[in-house]
Amino acid sequence: MPADELIPQVAVLLSYLMVVMALLISASSTLTQMVWLYRAQAWLLTVVVLLTSLEEGRVRAAVAALALLPVALAVLVPPLLGRASVTRIRPGRPAGRGPAQELLARGSSLRNSLRDQPASAELVWLQHGRSRLRGGQAAAVDMLLIAAAVLVAYRLIRGDGGADAGEVELGGVVPSLAVTIALVLQGLFTMSNKRDIIAQVIGLLVIEHGLFLAAVRVAPPSLAFLFVLSLFCYLLITLTILLWILPELHRASGSIEVHDHSRLKG
Amino acid sequence: MLPSPELLASLLLLAPLAGAVLVWLPRLWATRQAGERRPAAEQRAGRLLELVTIGTSLASLLLVLAIAARSSGAEIHYWLLFVELYLDSLSIYFLLLVSVVALVAAGYAGPCWSRRSGADTLSLAQFHSLFNLFLFTMVLVPMVSNLVVLWIGIELTTVTSTVLIAAERSRVHFEAAWKYIIITSTGIIFALLGTLFLATAIRPDGTAAPSMSWPDLVDPSAMLDPNLTRLSFLFVLIGYGTKAGFAPMHTWLPDAHGEAPYPVSALLSGVLLKSALYAILRFFHITNLALDDGGRFASATLLGTGLLAMVTATPFILKRNPFKRVLAYHSLEHMGIIAVGIGIGGPVALFGALLHVLNHGVTKSLMFLAYGNVQDNYPRAGPDGSGAEPDPARRDEHRQGVLRALPGTGSLLALGGFALVGSPPFSIFLSELLILWGALQQVLAGPAWWLVLAMAVFLVSVTVVFAGLVRHLSRILLGQPPDGVRPERLRQTLPLLALVAVMLLLGLMVPDAGPLDLRGLLDESVELLCQGGGCP
Numbered sequence: 001m002p003a004d005e006l007i008p009q010v011a012v013l014l015s016y017l018m019v020v021m022a023l024l025i026s027a028s029s030t031l032t033q034m035v036w037l038y039r040a041q042a043w044l045l046t047v048v049v050l051l052t053s054l055e056e057g058r059v060r061a062a063v064a065a066l067a068l069l070p071v072a073l074a075v076l077v078p079p080l081l082g083r084a085s086v087t088r089i090r091p092g093r094p095a096g097r098g099p100a101q102e103l104l105a106r107g108s109s110l111r112n113s114l115r116d117q118p119a120s121a122e123l124v125w126l127q128h129g130r131s132r133l134r135g136g137q138a139a140a141v142d143m144l145l146i147a148a149a150v151l152v153a154y155r156l157i158r159g160d161g162g163a164d165a166g167e168v169e170l171g172g173v174v175p176s177l178a179v180t181i182a183l184v185l186q187g188l189f190t191m192s193n194k195r196d197i198i199a200q201v202i203g204l205l206v207i208e209h210g211l212f213l214a215a216v217r218v219a220p221p222s223l224a225f226l227f228v229l230s231l232f233c234y235l236l237i238t239l240t241i242l243l244w245i246l247p248e249l250h251r252a253s254g255s256i257e258v259h260d261h262s263r264l265k266g
Numbered sequence: 267m268l269p270s271p272e273l274l275a276s277l278l279l280l281a282p283l284a285g286a287v288l289v290w291l292p293r294l295w296a297t298r299q300a301g302e303r304r305p306a307a308e309q310r311a312g313r314l315l316e317l318v319t320i321g322t323s324l325a326s327l328l329l330v331l332a333i334a335a336r337s338s339g340a341e342i343h344y345w346l347l348f349v350e351l352y353l354d355s356l357s358i359y360f361l362l363l364v365s366v367v368a369l370v371a372a373g374y375a376g377p378c379w380s381r382r383s384g385a386d387t388l389s390l391a392q393f394h395s396l397f398n399l400f401l402f403t404m405v406l407v408p409m410v411s412n413l414v415v416l417w418i419g420i421e422l423t424t425v426t427s428t429v430l431i432a433a434e435r436s437r438v439h440f441e442a443a444w445k446y447i448i449i450t451s452t453g454i455i456f457a458l459l460g461t462l463f464l465a466t467a468i469r470p471d472g473t474a475a476p477s478m479s480w481p482d483l484v485d486p487s488a489m490l491d492p493n494l495t496r497l498s499f500l501f502v503l504i505g506y507g508t509k510a511g512f513a514p515m516h517t518w519l520p521d522a523h524g525e526a527p528y529p530v531s532a533l534l535s536g537v538l539l540k541s542a543l544y545a546i547l548r549f550f551h552i553t554n555l556a557l558d559d560g561g562r563f564a565s566a567t568l569l570g571t572g573l574l575a576m577v578t579a580t581p582f583i584l585k586r587n588p589f590k591r592v593l594a595y596h597s598l599e600h601m602g603i604i605a606v607g608i609g610i611g612g613p614v615a616l617f618g619a620l621l622h623v624l625n626h627g628v629t630k631s632l633m634f635l636a637y638g639n640v641q642d643n644y645p646r647a648g649p650d651g652s653g654a655e656p657d658p659a660r661r662d663e664h665r666q667g668v669l670r671a672l673p674g675t676g677s678l679l680a681l682g683g684f685a686l687v688g689s690p691p692f693s694i695f696l697s698e699l700l701i702l703w704g705a706l707q708q709v710l711a712g713p714a715w716w717l718v719l720a721m722a723v724f725l726v727s728v729t730v731v732f733a734g735l736v737r738h739l740s741r742i743l744l745g746q747p748p749d750g751v752r753p754e755r756l757r758q759t760l761p762l763l764a765l766v767a768v769m770l771l772l773g774l775m776v777p778d779a780g781p782l783d784l785r786g787l788l789d790e791s792v793e794l795l796c797q798g799g800g801c802p
Contacts, residue, residue, distance in 0.1 A: 156493050173466070184459065188452070200448060207455050214462050222475045223465045226414045230458060233418045236425050237451045245428065249444050252437040261441050263658050264521045266587045 004056055011051040015179045015213060018044055022186040022206050023142050026193065027135055031085070031125035034202050035078050042074035045209050052216045062225035063216050069231055070212060077205065077242065081198055082121030083110075084246035085128075085256060110243070128196045128256060138193055145185040153178035176217035183210030196256045197249065201241060208238065268332050271342045275353055275409065278329040278361070279346065282405060285322030285398035289315045293391035315394045316376030322398055323372035326405065327365040331781055334358050339790055343411070343481070352411030352481055355790035360408040360544045362782070363624050366768075367536040367631045368401050371529040373761045374635050378527050379433075381642055388433040393527075396433075400426040400533065407541045411479045413461050416545055417454065420509060423538055424450050431526045431534075438658050442518075442525035449518040453508025457545070460501030464552070467494035483552045484797070490556035499553040499564055502546065503571065509542035512571050512605065513578035516598050520582070523594035528638030531590060535597045535634060536627035543604065543623065550608065551795055561611055566716075569609025573720055575602030576727040583734040588662045592738050593633050596686060599731055600626040600694075606724060607701040608795075610717065615704025616792045622697035625772060629694055632682040632765040639675040639758045640665055640742070645750040667747030674759040676743050678766065683739045685769050687732040693772035698728065 021041040028034045046067050053063035131138050153174050187207030191200045211234070215227035253260055268274070292311035299307035333342070333353065342353040353361075379393045388396070403426055407419040424447060432443035461478070468476040469489040482488060508515035523531045550568065554561045579599035583592060600622070607619025644665050669676035685692035702724065705717050771777070778785035 152497075156497060180459070184455070191448075191452070197444070204448065204452060207452060211455050211458060214459060219462050219465050220468065220470075220476050223414075223478060226412070226478060227458075227462060227465075230414050230418055230421075233421055234455075234458070237421060237447065237454075240425050240428060241447055241451070245432065245440065245444055245447055248432070248435065249440040252435075252440045261444065263438055264441055264445075264524065266520070266582070266585060266591060266659060 007051050007054050011048050011055070011217070012175045014044055014048050014051070015176060015217070018048070018209065018213070019146060019179055019182050019186070022183055022190075022209075023139070023146075025202060025206060026131075026138055026142050026186055026190045028129055029131075029135075030127075031081075031129040031196070031198055031202075032122060034129055034199060035081060035125065038202050038205060039074050039078055041206070041209060042070045042077070045070040045212055046074065048213065049216050058221050058224065062228050066212065066216055066224075066228045066231065069235065070209070072235075073205065073208075073238070080242040081201065081246075082125075084242065084250055085121045085124040085198055124256070125198075129199055130195050131193045132195060133193055138189075141189055141193075142186055145189060146182045149180075149182035149185055150178045152181055173218055176213060180210045180214040180218060183207065183213065195258055197246065197258060197261065198256055200258070201246060204241075205238070208234070268336050271333055271336045271353075272344045274329050274333045274336060275342055275344075275351060276346050278326060278333065279351075279402070279405060279409060281325045281329065282322050282398045282402035285318055286395045286402065288318050288322075289391050289394040289398065292318075293389070312376070312380055312390050315390055319372045319375055319394050319397055320369070323365065323369040323401065326401065327369050330358065330361045330365045334362070334782055334787065339786065341481075349415060350411040350479060351409050352479070353409055354794060355787045356544075356547065356794055357408040359620065359624070359787045359791055360540060361405065362784075362787070363540060363627045364401070364404045364408070364537050366624075367532060367627050368404075370631055370635065370761050370765060371532045371536075372397070373757075374529040374532075374638060375527075377758075378529050378638060378642065382434055382527060386435050388429070388435070393430070393433055396426055396430050397529070400430060400530075404533070404537055404541050408544055411481060413464065413478045413480055413483070413548070414458075416480075416548070417458050417461055420457070420506065420542060420545060421451075421454055423541060424454065424509070427522075427526075427530070427534060427538060430530045431522050433527055433530070434525075439525050442521040446518040446522040449515065450509050453505050453515055455505070456501045456508070457505025460498045460503075460505055460549070463494050463498035463501060464490070464549075467491040467498060467556070480548050480552060484555050486555075488556075490552075492557055495553055495556040496563060499549055499567070502549045503567060506542040506545045506549075507571060510539050510546065511542075511575075511598050511601050513575045513598065513602075516575070516578065519598060520587075520591040520594040523597065523634075524588060524590040528590075528634050528641060531593075531638075532631040532634040535594065536631040539597060539601055540623050540627060543601070547608070547795065551797070555797065565609045565611045567609075568605045569716070569720060572602045572605030572607075572609055573723050575599065575605060576723065578602075580727050580730050580734075583731050584737075588659065589637055589665075589738060589742060590634070590662075592735070593630065593637070596633075596731070596735070597626075597630060599727065600630070603698065603701065603724070603728075606720060607697075607704070610701065610705045610708065610720070612704045612708055613792050613796060614707060615701050616795055617788055618697045618700025618702075618704055620788055620791055621700065621772070621776065622694065625693040625697050625769070628765055628768050628772075629682055629685045629692070632678065632762055632769070633686060636675050636678045636682060636762055639672060639754060640668055640679075642758075643672055643675075643752045643754055645748060664748050665742060666745035667743075669743045671747035671751040672754045674754050675762075678759060678762045680739060680743060681766055682769075683735055685773075687735050688728055689732075691770060691773045693769045696773050 018041055021037050025034050025037045049067040053060045184207050187203045190203030190206060194200060212231060215231055219227050250256055292314040296307040296311035344351055375397050379390055383390050403419055403422040407416060410416050410419060428443050428447045431446055432439045465478055467490045469491060470476055511519040523535055526534060550564045553564045557563055575598050579595045582595040604619050604622050607615045607622060685694055688694045688698045705721050708714055709717050776785045
């Protein structure tokens with residue numbers, strides 16, 4: 001089989017594997033498993049993106065640039081989640097420091113905390129990650145969501161020349177659209193089914209993977225650069241959550257359980 | 267002689283960015299002062315920061331008025347560095363809303379944060395800088411032409427506003443900010459997917475590369491796949507609808523609006539919800555043109571969304587809740603009213619819905635800022651005087667007797683409350699009446715049972731909400747105030763009187779002369795939306 005036919009098929013096959021990984025993430029009973037699977041899914045996405053950049057008709061530089069994002073997430077997310085899982089007392093702001101000194105001090109504190117905490121985070125991760133639904137029920141919901149995603153994708157593009165038939169082969173778009181919708185739905189389900197905020201963030205990151213996949217494989221190739229740019233901007237939100245809100249919320253409440261973060265009611 | 271509209275638009279975009287940087291200068295100057303001169307220098311720096319923020323917002327408002335006068339109905343279309351900007355009447359109308367609310371809120375940002383800032387919170391300079399950055403992101407949204415850049419603008423509003431919501435850095439503030447960022451960032455992923463599906467819906471004609479610029483997408487030559495356009499609109503409605511506070515994705519709204527510092531709450535409710543609505547309106551226009559179904563699909567979807575928001579908000583407004591949460595649920599109700607107005611369609615209802623955008627923004631800012639005066643002047647702890655952090659649900663129970671303790675603020679709250687529930691002669695009454703009149707016109711033109719049902723739900727919801735708010739207001743305004751309430755200052759009430767004047771003016775007429783031809787802006791915006799079949 002020639003390489004220009006083989007590459008899209010391998011990319012599609014690997015994107016199916018991403019759905020399987022999302023299924024496993026949803027079925028995991030500890031955060032340790034979830035984080036490991038998330039990292040594996042991010043590496044898989046990197047390979048899919050790189051393979052896509054080799055396909056004909058793609059803007060190679062733009063698509064390959066997007067591979068930086070899942071690589072960055074695969075490398076950075078686990079230690080950042082670990083940092084957020086371990087409570088620590090934040091030192092007060094010392095008087096008389098200029099903004100530049102403050103920034104430098106914070107950067108150095110972040111480096112130290114990323115280096116020091118993995119072992120203690122492991123302990124927290126092993127104790128968390130439980131689901132609201134039982135394993136079988138959760139798996140059934142996941143399978144239903146995947147089926148719904150496939151149905152929607154095939155119903156939308158039936159190979160009648162719709163969408164961007166001239167730019168991308170429909171055979172590539174339909175499975176990728178199905179995988180995108182499946183990852184979004186599975187991520188949403190993980191967010192609502194898990195009992196702790198770290199697992200909720202992993203659910204959000206799974207949805208994000210669906211978005212990355214759509215940007216490289218579903219969007220018309222000529223617009224790929226624009227969507228890649230938007231994903232780099234989306235990283236700002238991910239970093240705000242991972243670097244600031246999540247650790248601070250844990251510090252303020254002393255818990256990562258969702259039910260401990262429901263003081264605001266009504 | 268005014269400069270060119272392009273230059274004015276560029277300055278409008280740059281003003282809040284400059285403000286965000288400039289606020290650091292007084293701080294730097296103060297940190298360089300030695301020993302005993304330091305406290306006085308910091309006080310002076312605080313006042314300077316306040317002036318920079320007010321100056322930025324004032325400059326923004328003046329620039330919007332100048333752009334409206336200079337463009338006189340013509341579109342402004344140009345590139346600023348790598349960003350394609352496009353301003354038409356609808357953009358200028360939303361920019362007007364942003365700048366009016368921002369100016370009044372900016373007047374309260376300084377006093378509010380001087381009282382709240384401490385070792386554990388955002389510093390004064392950080393707060394003012396973020397306030398200006400937040401303003402920048404909200405100014406950017408109506409100015410961009412590309413739908414992906416529009417999404418980036420909305421996404422940036424999330425980042426800046428999250429930090430502002432959690433500015434006090436206590437447990438409840440982080441909880442509110444957490445729910446806000448998790449729910450809205452999930453939402454905006456849907457919005458980006460919707461935008462991406464729209465990109466996929468473009469059928470290339472072989473002559474030009476597909477463009478995500480909305481003026482190109484509403485061009486009659488643009489060919490869009492109907493199935494993917496429908497899916498795109500649904501995803502966008504869920505995505506931006508989450509940010510606009512539509513039910514059932516609204517659960518972040520009472521927490522974020524309830525816990526943010528009150529000038530930020532005013533911006534969140536008065537402007538940010540509308541920025542997301544602006545994005546929905548652009549997709550509404552594109553979808554109507556692409557489907558060529560007389561606006562049936564998008565209008566019906568928005569009508570249902572609006573009714574759901576109204577029905578969801580009503581019981582929560584009746585419930586005994588902290589007052590800022592009640593106001594937040596009112597925002598849900600009013601976003602529902604706006605969506606119902608757009609969903610009903612037709613020139614009259616669309617005019618009413620767009621007018622309601624401004625009316626709600628002005629009235630809701632008044633309420634949040636007036637209640638901010640109550641928060642600032644009443645003692646912080648409960649009536650027992652204990653310093654312990656009270657249960658969030660009960661923490662404003664001691665705030666009673668506002669009319670007696672703070673007569674100016676109490677009167678403003680009463681006036682704002684009556685305006686908010688749609689009493690004449692205030693502006694919300696007029697816009698709600700126009701929406702109902704638009705629906706009635708269509709019912710009289712031909713049988714439409716769903717519109718009769720929508721009108722019934724609308725009327726019942728508005729009536730019940732009226733009773734609910736009167737109950738909440740009487741709890742706050744009447745009764746015996748606690749000891750230790752500080753007397754109000756003229757500075758706390760004067761800017762709000764200006765808002766009351768705007769509410770009264772817009773309740774009597776929509777001005778078509780003077781510094782701004784508001785009537786013309788609205789008429790042109792309605793005409794634009796009608797192109798897509800939004801006017802059955």
